[in-house]
Amino acid sequence: MAEPISAKQFHAEAGTAGWHVLYGGAQTVFPTNSFATGVEFIRRIAVAAASLGREPDIDLRPEAVVVRTASTPRGRLDTADVELARRVSDIAAELGLAPDPSHLHTIQIAIAQAEGVSTRDFWAAALGYESLGGFIVDPLRRGPRMWFDEIAAPGRGRTHIDVAVPNDRAQERVAAVLRAGGRLADDANAPDWWTFASPDNHGVDIAAWGDVHDQA
CATH class of the missing domain: 3.30.1360.20 (Transcriptional coactivator/pterin dehydratase)
Known part of the structure; x- marks a missing residue:
């Protein structure tokens, strides 16, 4: 087994x-x-x-x-x-x-929602997704999975994209984002992940933790 x-x-x-x-x-x-x-x-x-x-x-x-x-x-x-x-x-x-x-990476989308508000059913219906734990997912695993982040005061740029990359290529991707005009918004969790804002304040996390975590 x-x-x-x-x-x-x-x-x-x-x-x-x-x-x-x-x-x-x-x-x-x-x-x-x-x-x-x-x-x-x-x-x-x-x-x-x-x-x-x-x-x-x-x-x-x-x-x-x-x-x-x-x-x-x-x-x-x-x-x-x-x-x-x-x-x-x-x-x-x-x-x-x-x-x-x-050429390897995987994308998920984090949907921010106000405290006490749930948009899960809306997004699942709009995308044809289904619930799976804390996520909604494409039943055929084609599109990016989505998770929901409750925040107290949602504002512009509140929904962000998570990009998982091989751990040994994370620094290369981080450097590329910076060269392309990204602003490092938070590196408190580096080298597990880095949070960037685009020149127009769209959020992107570059995530390297999943490739090396030690919890089954």
């Missing part, structure tokens, strides 16, 4: 190089040289996943294949995620493919 593990434990296992734990589970990007290569890659993954009893989320594009182990709807990890990542990486190596985390 699969046992829960943390991101830190996932990375400590052999065969997980190139994978990162972002919102929604362990994931990575495999650039491909053709659409046909991506299709063959997915076919082999499907065979390997069937014998393991764990089906990943896969996004196929002409340029790349994105694989997410998706152990549970909330993306909690367990030992089966490790074995699936190993099998996928082995198949990729057989096809001459290698993970490229430089």
Whole structure:
């Protein structure tokens, strides 16, 4: 039986190089040289996943294949995620493919709402989402998940976007945001996450904590 593990434990296992734990589970990007290569890659993954009893989320594009182990709807990890990542990486190596985390990130949206006000049902209905714990999510996991942040005095810029990136690439993303005119609004939680404001005061958090947290 699969046992829960943390991101830190996932990375400590052999065969997980190139994978990162972002919102929604362990994931990575495999650039491909053709659409046909991506299709063959997915076919082999499907065979390997069937014998393991764990089906990943896969996004196929002409340029790349994105694989997410998706152990549970909330993306909690367990030992089966490790074995699936190993099998996928082995198949990729057989096809001459290698993970490229430089293209990897996951987005969620934080909706601020006034104290005592709930907009969850509104957003779920408008987007065709469903409730999952403290979030609402796309049932097919295509769009970004959303969570709700109760604040005492909502104002301009109150809704913000969270961007989860591989931990070892967070500083690079932070530097890029600063070069693009972002204002560092709060770094009290760095290096777990940084809060930025755009030149027009839109909020963005660059989050690196999920890739290294040690709680299962």
